[in-house]
Amino acid sequence: MSSILESRSLTKKFGGLLAVNDFSLEVPEGSISCIIGPNGAGKTTFFNCVVGFYLPEEGEIIFNGKPIQGMPPYKITGLGISRTYQNIRLFSNMTAIENIIVGQHAHTKATMIDAVLHTPKNRKEEKESVTEAQRLLEFVGLSGEGDILARNLPYGAQRRLEIARALANKPKLLLLDEPTAGMNPYESAELTSFIKRLRDELGTTILLIEHDMRVVMKISEQITVLDYGSKIAEGNAKEIQSNPKVIEAYLGRGAASGLSLSRD
């Protein structure tokens, strides 16, 4: 498997603080990979570097063989990277379907002239957008709820809508930031299988940040552990679970036993 995303010795500083420190990572195409680590370890910062929201001081980010650091976020999105946020950031006063249509922005072309004159091109595009959006709503199990304002949807539905919006960009790589945050075990199990389905049915590569070890261990093919901005371990679920460095810095002895307690 070739890697779709590669980070080479990436470093991002905030003032004196090294948020991401000489971090290298390869995400295999078509995989579900996971980044874990204590709060403030630099996981979200890394995401922000990938999508172009932060400019790293050193290192390279390669997407599909091309360096992308320094590109503005909207261009990176256009290349096929989408993301979701730790604390859901939907356009809360837009309807569900509008959220998804905005998500298609990089793939639609209508100009101001088209919009004002309602050219045939524009009409066709609008129609296709709606059809596609409805398809995505169905895919995430929200069909029939397209006209509800995003903020009036229940929490779980909002999470799924955010993913649908990210998918509207037809991403090759999907970054999920703590998708199960604030969910109880039942809900997160549901989401976990959904994420799996995503990869299996659409072939989208998925990179996620996650705290819930049950989720992490269940679906990740590759786990990378960050602490203080540096990579301290990498491997599959078993290797990570038994890595003493990881237990020391992140999992803790009790949590390791907690994992077994859940009879997972």
Place this chain on the structure above:
Amino acid sequence: MKIKRYTLFSLLLIVVLLLAACGGNTTDTGDTGNTGDTGNTGDTGNTGNTGDTGDEMMEEDPWGYITFAPGESIKLAVSSALAGGYAVYGQDMVNGVELAIEDFGGELMGFPIIVEAGDDGCEGAPAVTVAEQFSADPAVLGVIGPMCSGSVFPASDIYAGNNVVMITPSSTAVIITARGYQNLFRTVANDDLQAEVTAGFLAEDKGVTTLGIMHDQSLYGEGIAQAISDKFEAGGGTVTAFEGITRGETDYSAVISEVLAGEPEAVYFGGMDAEGALLINQLRAAGFEGIFFGPDGIKSKPTFIDASGGAAEGSFATFGAVAGAVGAEDWATRFAEKYGDPVAYGPGSYDSATIILQAAEKVAFLDADGNLKIPRFALAEMIRATPYEGVTGALQFTETGDLAKVSITVFEVVDGDFIEVKTVDFGE
């Protein structure tokens, strides 16, 4: 929720009170018997309104007639700033007109005369709206104003189109009267004449060779400042600085430092009284000991002399009127008793109103039905033809509506009041 209702209620209460207060001021609407707390005119039950002028007489006056049915009021309109930053001058104009009507006897051939004031904010756009309002009102005899040149330009187009007589007591811009309108007059000298007198006085009487000029960046202030600059340099003097200040600020020391850096013997300020007071105060504080000179805009005892904290002593101002004109002193006393000291355009407005009323009296007649009719063109011609002796001096108009004879007087501030120093007469 409780707070919100309470707030709304109190705000509404204020509105109601205000409207009630406004209600006391219905002298201008004329459709109710008014409670008359301002001294003018009595209670006239108004009966309907007569719309158009009598057809049978149309051919006699090319501009048509202003017609009043018995019992109707004649409106003398004022277009000026009545609210906002320039209201102080607008109020002064209204006061002048009010006093003129009172002195005239409050009625014309048995028809009561009232003031109708329109707020133009000293700005072009609302001035046009006011002009449309007055022009569309068949009871308006004539208009005093607008006050600012910026309003006179667009508004006079409307008045001219509707053949409404207007006299501005304040607009000094040269080209206002250059457009051939026959309905337009002004009772002030234009900038050029004021500038000529000022430059001459400074150079010849005071021997000033270097002059620093400041202005308030307004149409009026910068216009006169520019005229002064031209005349002074034409006379061989040197203008060391030409700087603008921002109206509404209070500390002009920084600009003053720049102006004084050129070490002028005198400083001229094109602008209004309030800024003038601040400037002279700060000029003296900055160590300036030369002459301070300003146009008619600063010739105000309360807002220039009194507001300068004594610094205005020894300053000069021009004014387009004869000092000590017939009855002027007595007039000023009467005005002050009623409204406080005139600010700037009270006297000019008084004269303008009186001119219109006197001319109207001469051309007005009653028709067979007892309606009062005033021919519009004849009114304008009568205004033009009749010499007039007023509180600002002897006034006589030219073809263009400018004053044929102008006296410009230089005043000096001595012991806290303006004292006449020199008067220059223009015209034949």
Place this chain on the structure above:
Amino acid sequence: MALLEVNDIHTYYGNIHALKGVSLSVEAGEIVSLIGANGAGKTTTLRTISGLLRPRQGSIKFKGEDLASFPAHDLVYKGISMVPEGRGVFSRLTVQENLEMGAYSRKDNIASDLERIFGIFPRLKERRKQVAGTLSGGEQQMLATGRALMSRPSLLLMDEPSMGLAPILVEGIFDTIQEINQEGTTILLVEQNALMALQVASRGYVLQTGEVVLEDTAENLRKNQMVQNAYLGIQ
């Protein structure tokens, strides 16, 4: 008499009927857990008790006194304190200033309380001069908890203290909760991590779409089939 008695409260967000008659009680000295899915009304319940929201119906009694007429800021003086969801530290204030804000309701000497909090959370002592916004998530949680304790509450409301924290910190948080409780503070705990919550609590309530559907001792709840399926992730 229970320390806190919540009786049939109904709370609305605009037209959304968020709590449909929640009743619960907390005895002095207990740890009581509220568990439930997202949107079940757990946070709304805590915000209503703390006075940030007003119920349209129902009563809340604390030490026998009806709280209906008191605004949120008065409840601190009565002895209720809350660790809000998402921690809510004042990020531009220093750690020490944050703690002092916690004692805003008190006029007496707070130096000893500061020392007590620093005893529980030595990390905070190291960082007392640091601006709270620069703390890590775990440290912020300590600060929020410590700040709530500064008012010497008799009832501490905690909203999702373990949310977004690394597993290693989660343990510590629950240890602290028990520690605080043993020192005599009653705790009403809202937790997504039902497993841990039911381990430290003595009793628990299960909320579903704004209603209490189950209440029992923690031990019984842990054994309950429905709870195991829905909230403990045990199939």
Place this chain on the structure above:
Amino acid sequence: MIDEANKLFSNLTRRFGRQTVMIVGILLVIGVLVLPVIEFQRQAFWVRVIGFTGLYIILGLGLNIVVGFAGLLDLGYVAFYAIGAYTYGLLASGQFGIHLSFWLVLPLAALLAALAGVLLGIPVLRMRGDYLAIVTLGFGEIIRILLNNLRGFTNGSQGVVGIDKPVIFGYVLDSGIHFYYMIFILVAVVAFFSNRLNHSRIGRAWIAIREDEDVAEMMGINTTLYKLLAFGSGALVGGLAGAIFSAWQGSIFPDNFNLFVSINVLSLIIIGGIGSIPGVIVGALALITLPDVLRQFSDYRLLLYGLLLVIMMIARPEGFIPSQRRKLELREEDPQPVTD
């Protein structure tokens, strides 16, 4: 516009009954169109007042694109109005002896204003909210100061006078009625286009930027470009209004373009209901027409105006006719917020 009109219509019908609404609506439209044709006593005054309201409706529609659609708080909108006005004033008067046709200069004025809008946009793009407000306010003031002081070019404080009236097929459009119709045709055109814009890919991108700029950019929206588009289109409309104003007025002075114009336009779109096109019309009626109707309260005019702003805001914080979306944004739904 059609959607909004429909919504408005259904709201009103629910309240007053279908027939009444239809009749009143038709009467209103006819009234506006016919007002100049039928003769009545104070007609010229009413044509002026309603025509002037129309001018402010155009300005409101333009600013609404910037503030209402894209959510960029612009306190210097008057600058574009001024640029439009001076473009026509300078190119069709004795100032330089140039007398270009109104119909040629009108699009030119719009383009120049749009260009200025984009130029203003570039430095302020990174600023948000209230920072943007003060910078745009400064921009408006700077334009006015320049107009006032570039004496060789704009004739400074002495203004541009004797501006040509538009001519169409040899017929001079010099009466208020001509401008009245010109303005209302433009109102219809601008309203129509701005509504289409709002319900398009562009409009959605603006909403997304307004809601969450960072996320919008993650959707592939070039936020820089779209903000410039908003500034540019808003400015374009302002420029059109300015050119018409200067032709109608016949003389322009820097003082015509003070901060109060910007404030007036902003107030009217907020009072009407931000983001809503019918709202702009209602707002203009409340803030431009009403004060003119209340002319007899001359010295209380501004006082009442100020009070009116406060009362209207408190009574209807979301405006008279809020756009459906904005209505939801504006009212937080917390029950009896205690910390307020």
Place this chain on the structure above:
Amino acid sequence: MEFDFTRFAEQLINGLTVGSFYALIALGYTMVYGVLTMINFAHGEIFMMGAYIGLFSLNRMVDAGLYERSPITAIILTFLAGMAGAALTGVTIERLAYRPLRRAARLAPLISAIGISIFLQEFVRILPAMGEQVMGLRIAGNPIFPPGWQEAVIGVLEDFGGVQVKTYPGIFTTDGFYLGEVYVTYSRVIILVISMLTMVGLWLLVKFSRLGKAMRAVSEDKDVAALMGINVNRVISQTFLIGSALAGLAGVMQGMFYLQIRNTMGFVPGIKAFTAAVLGGIGNIPGAMLGGYTLGLAEVIGIQFLPAIYKDVVAFGLLVLILIFKPTGILGEALTEKKM
């Protein structure tokens, strides 16, 4: 013009004086922004109210002979009265015009504030005329108020407000001393000292007092602040009280040292102080002070090189320049810009 050190030093002092006013007024903007994230557009008018109330009290003390007997006491009392009056105005405005809009859209309180600003300006101007009319009200031809009252009430109102410029008695002369070659008037020194002392006091208050900490807590999160036992409404009122009192202090200072006050005096300083607050980083108290002095100095330095008419262009130009490089102002935190 060649560089003249004496004049430069003179200009620096001018800049510091003006900067003191900007800073004092900017503090009110910034404090209110801090707790409510709203631009209190009426703040300039609070400054004006302070000046008017101060003068009214001073006149009473002159009447009572207190000023003759003990000028220092009278002056101090004037300051206190102006501050108290401005504070009362500010708190009342917050209560009536802003609090009902606490949860409304961000622009609603802005428009309300603009309304209040216009209202206050006009209110002061029109008060005597209004009094005259209210006192002149009649029922069935009989005056409601006895004539004796009328005179007294109108007299008081005329002494307070009115259309004309009002003048403080010339207490401070143009006396001064030479600092090297630079002539410095005592009044400038007094302005600087009073302003700086006040600002240091404010800084200490906000930094160390219980109220100051409560203010900072409220500005971060009102709900959590309430959970700490802070009465949020009271803290907001107190913030308005302090900010307005500072504006009142500036207002009285203006009257004392520049003599002249008028109803429109708040507008220009209001805009400038707002600029200064943003320049320093709005919501940030030291930022407002720094912004005020920076702006004051920039203006005087600017006109060393450019004609004075471009002073405001320099001010706004500097603002844009600083915001381009630091979008949240000099001391504003970048943290809030892109937090995740």
